[in-house]
Amino acid sequence: MNHNDLEFFRALLTKMLEDAQQKGDSTLENMTDSNEIFADPADRATAESDRAFTLRIRDRERRLIRKIQAALQRIDDGTFGVCDECGKDVSIERLKARPVTRLCINCKARQEANEHLHGDF
Structure with a gap:
């Protein structure tokens, strides 16, 4: 892989990392307060389901961030693309x-x- 290819992938991965971190930050900001009181048990169940879904998304984003960081490290140590x-x-x-x-x-x-x-x- 030549220098231009590596720089292309470094820029692509850096952009992906910024996007993933931004999504992660906004996911955490948008999570509702878990101390809300719900009169209807169905509303409580829906809120908990939404929260679990949001946490799963956040976990996927966190794992993607680690993979992107590892790919950037492989570019630095010369093993990217192998x-x-x-x-x-x-x-x-x-x-x-x-x-x-x-x-x-x-x-x-x-x-x-x-x-x-x-x-x-």
Whole structure:
């Protein structure tokens, strides 16, 4: 991978990181106070369901932030775009589609097939 490619992915990942952090901050700001009192149990259940959903979204955002930070670190240490399993280059097309990926398409397909076969999904 050449210098221009690495700079493209650094800029893309940095933008993704900023967006994810901003979404995470707004998610936390929009969460309702858990001390609200509800006269109707159905309203309480709906509020708790909404809160659980919001927390799941926040958890996904948090995990994405960690993956983006790890990808940026791989750019810095020279391992970005190299498959963790086979050591071959990950295609530019795959990296554009999923810049945080650590596996080439062949290793990812094999991993998913094994998960499906063993029910580890």
